Amino acid sequence: xxxxxxxxxxxxxxxxxxxxxxxxxxxxxxxxxxxxxxxxxxxxxxxxxxxxxxxxxxxxxxxxxxxxxxxxxxxxxxxxxxxxxxxxxxxxxxxxxxxxxxxxxxxxxxxxxxxxxxxxxxxxxxxxxxxxxxxxxxxxxxxxxxxxxxxxxxxxxxxxxxxxxxxxxxxxxxxxxxxxxxxxxxxxxxxxxxxxxxxxxxxxxxxxxxxxxxxxxxxxxxxxxxxxxxxxxxxxxxxxxxxxxxxxxxxxxxxxxxxxxxxxxxxxxxxxxxxxxxxxxx
Numbered sequence: 001x002x003x004x005x006x007x008x009x010x011x012x013x014x015x016x017x018x019x020x021x022x023x024x025x026x027x028x029x030x031x032x033x034x035x036x037x038x039x040x041x042x043x044x045x046x047x048x049x050x051x052x053x054x055x056x057x058x059x060x061x062x063x064x065x066x067x068x069x070x071x072x073x074x075x076x077x078x079x080x081x082x083x084x085x086x087x088x089x090x091x092x093x094x095x096x097x098x099x100x101x102x103x104x105x106x107x108x109x110x111x112x113x114x115x116x117x118x119x120x121x122x123x124x125x126x127x128x129x130x131x132x133x134x135x136x137x138x139x140x141x142x143x144x145x146x147x148x149x150x151x152x153x154x155x156x157x158x159x160x161x162x163x164x165x166x167x168x169x170x171x172x173x174x175x176x177x178x179x180x181x182x183x184x185x186x187x188x189x190x191x192x193x194x195x196x197x198x199x200x201x202x203x204x205x206x207x208x209x210x211x212x213x214x215x216x217x218x219x220x221x222x223x224x225x226x227x228x229x230x231x232x233x234x235x236x237x238x239x240x241x242x243x244x245x246x247x248x249x250x251x252x253x254x255x256x257x258x259x260x261x262x263x264x265x266x267x268x269x270x271x272x273x274x275x276x277x278x279x280x281x282x
Contacts, residue, residue: 019048023055023270025062034058055271062131063262068092073099104245114242115235122233122241125189128200129226131182133168134175136218151212151219158208158221164257165208165223165225183225198218203227 023030038054039047073095075088086094115122135151137144152171158165177184184192187200195215199222203209209222220247263273 019051020270021141023037024060025059025268026066026266028062028066030055030058030062034038056273059271059273060259060263061089063259063268064093064096065089066266067100067262071096073097077133097255097258101251101258103247103251103254104223106243106250109237110246111239111242112235114246115238119232122238124230124233126201126230127228128187128203128224129228130184130200131165131169131223131225132175132177132184132196133165133173133182133221134218135220136170136174147219148212150220155208155210155212155221158223159210162208162223182223186228196222200224217244 019032023032023035035051035058038058039050042050042053042057042270044050044053069092073092075091076095077086077088077091078094079085135147135154139145150172154168158168169182170178172178173182175182175184189197192200193215195213199209199213199220203222203224205224205227207224213220213222226259260273
């Protein structure tokens, strides 16, 4: 089931720059050894940052447990598909949130509006079938200039006679793909270096890039053999994804507001919870 980090994580700005002597909620102290154990769920660059994050998480946990007790919410631990059960405290906090935090449903007009405003999120990426000739640039005075000059010569030859691409790849390329005439197969987003990907985005199928393409691997002569255009995902298929995203976003906002409300009513010592308190993560 959820850890205390998952159920009470809260990224808020601390009111102190060191460990306070006492951290308490409505007079109930949070043990320092409990905070120390909780720090493992809050990795940070500095130990004090982890300690303060852990203290804030336990303050929120105590806020929720106190409110659940005040409202008489009983524990009804749930289990997941792997047979893991909530603790009684986790169950009471979940019951409190389910009862007190109302989450509006995302209706179809709202989902359609989001879909129209974010169409690129629901479009598959373009794919390319690519071949290249790689000329590595080794260390040494004048070597880079010689390699670039060779690339220009080879490119000029290929622009005049594209049918020689495979033969020249086998003869000159330093990439293992030379064995198959320079073919890299199908390439999708983030599968190659940025310079190479940028060049592909400007090319049409069956074309050789008009200039050598430089990357950290060397100089490439690039040919796009085939371009597979990305497709727009229909709204009917995208809607469950949109509903899940919007529901989670609304849930986070509602939980953040609820925790801020509880904090405003409580007397908290040692750590301050601001209005920007991050949501309860379930």
